[in-house]
Amino acid sequence: MRFIALLILVLHLALPVFAQDNAASIATVNSAQQDADIAVRLREILDELGNYDDVTVTVNEGVVTLRGTATSSIEAAALEPLAYRLEGVVAVRNSVVETADISARLDPAIARFKARLDQLIAFLPLALIAVALFALIVFVGFILARMRQPWDRLAPNAFIAELYRQLIRIVFVIIGIVIALDVLNATALLSTILGAAGIIGLALGFAVRDTVENYIASVMLSIRQPFSPNDAVEINGDTGKVIKLTSRATVLLSFDGNHIRIPNATVFKSRIINYSRNPERRFDFQIGVASDADLSTVRDLAERTVTSQPFTLEIPAPAVWIDRIGDGAIFLTVTGWIDQRDTDLQRARGETLRLVKEAIEAAGVEVPDTTYRVQMLGATTAQVTESDRAPHPSPPTKPTAQPADVTATGDEQLENMIDAERQQDTGGDLLSEDAPKE
Template sequence: MLRIILLAVALCLGPIAGAAQQTVDQPSSTIAVEDSAERDAAIAVRIRNILAELEGYEDVTVAVTSGIVTLRGTTVDQALAERLTGLVARVENVVAIENEVRQTTDVVEQLDPAVERFLDRFRQFVTYLPLALVALTAFVLVVSLGFVIARMKRPWDRLAPNPFIADLYRQVVRLAFVIAGLVVALDILNASALLSTILGAAGIVGLAIGFAVRDTVENFIASIMLSIRQPFRPNDTVEIEGDIGKVIRLTSRATILLSFDGNHIRIPNATVFKSRIVNYSRNDERRFVVDLGVAYDTDLVEAQALALETVRNLPFVLKAPAPSVWIEALGDSAVTLRVAAWIAQRETSHPAARGEAYRLCLAAMNAAGIEMPGPTYTIIGAPASAPQQAASPAPAPRQPAKAPQNQDLEAQDVGVQAEDELDEMISQERQEQADHDLLSSAAPEE
């Protein structure tokens, strides 16, 4: 009984599935009972006329028998062959379609469409060329106007605090006019929609370049900030990251110092901007310090008064701020007195003043009979079990060296002649490379 039911179901579903398969890309209209040769000829003529108006079907032939359309031939594209079935199915009175059209393998026929497309594009380019030339001319005129305005000195040099910032203004003006020229050209070409694409691509490229040259960008920004802030001036004595020297110039990449040994020190501006800067030249008054070591049995009050009086009487020492002296430390063999005094460093050499203070304080201590002992060393002998060595006389204790009695107690010249020579070297170099300096004496001090 079960077999009879399954057989009946199969017989019912078989025609339905076959009909579904036959209806794929086939006409779905009813089939007429009468067969007409005239109707077949009319169908064939209609299909041929349609294919004649379409490109790519020149080698396709059409045959119609009892409403069944048979298509044979070749096309340059398989997609064109597959479109035929759907196209012919729309023709009235077509019963079925046999599509035997295949893609051609002839190289010449395959290349002909590509050559035709190239020729079409070339003709479009030639037709479009006058308008493109007009757009290019407009772009060049706008950009040229921007470069002329940027080349002018008066507005930008007056607005900017230094030449470096003025050049930045000029670069911004050039970039603005380039973008404006691009907008005008694209508008003439009726392609303004491309502007957002171009700007987006430029932003992505700029971001990638920014990550790639991050240190360079950081250094460039630091150069802008330093040129605006001006934390030092030419010839200023500064200390940056442990390097001490006189400022020669500030460039767009580095700060150039001249050490007191005559060496050039180049420090990247990013380092300078983030570092602790000690400017010794900003204030004219500068303090120097002298350390003196006296014996433990010395009258410290007398020694301090003598050192203070000696330093106070130096002609290059300022009265205000007044000199001072104090006990700095208790050493192994001496008590350290520290004497501090102030000078006007634009008239007095700091190293020379400090050295002259040392010399005269030593002479004053020697004249007053105040002992200034040197380091004392204790030598530990061999253990008791060691063999006895031949007795030898103990060496006499070393006497501390004393300063000569006939020293010149007059202060020597401590002018700034040595530093003047360094300043002359710096001035000469700045004149040779004046265009590369961002420091300006007219800029506000930080």
């Protein structure tokens, strides 16, 4: 306890010493010459600064007294720290106030305006040279961008060629800005401009993200060319013929005659089924025969019938197989191939189904009707008669000697509609028949 009390006493005695060392010291001797020197020096500084013509300075025993007016309160407040910087100043009494004279307050502003006008006049010839160089460089860039070659030869289509031209214009504009700023000796401003442009570009990128995504997808689709005009395609569940590919969407004409616009970002990310890329296309259907029929004979008969049709192809060859056993019938799957450039798929399928059915029935094999008929008797009772349960045999038919016309007239009509719309379109189509296909 004695040790702690002694320590507290020592600290108590030492605190005044530390306070004296940290406080600013004041000399015990002052002279009139020192006061005069402080006053002269401070007046010289105020004369050099200007705007302090109405300020008087007096110094006595190191205390500086400032009286008068200044053109602004900021200039008046700046006098006190300025006076303290002089050696020998003990205290400062700042009695300088803002002047109420309008002309005195306007004179500095007019002087600054004249100085800036003189600077502008001196700077104007250099600025004109910089602007002329910028305009010349941009003009050369736009002339190069307007040339058809080599951009049309380098680009796979007109859309990419125009993209090359836009890049050339942007590059020459940036070069012109850099050279103009270098002439003006203001290249440090370029980093500020680029930083602001980066922030603005980032904000715009988030704002128009979907538009940018569609634009990039348009560029990729125009390069890849996954389909051509008049191609029958399925995109994201929509089926139709391709009209055109724009910078924003892919336009289809459905088989019902409706226009379908699909955003290119969706097209690029979706599964695309192109039914027109290969001219050969397969059709298929199922047909049921009685369970007591000779399935091998029926299968061969159906295959020969499909093969004998003038619109079916030999290679790939038709195929028939036993698919499943159903209610009241055994079902066969029949397939055949056509050249869809000359033959309508749906008409060929329907005509083949009719001919195979007639051939099977002509051979004495029953093609049963597997539909069940429910007859309601009374309010709550339902009975099924045996005659209704049993399959109804089809009446005998006479086979047709020649198949009906299955020419692809429907597709030709759709193609004519698409061609008419494409001819009305003055531009913006990114599809090209001569471009390489994916």
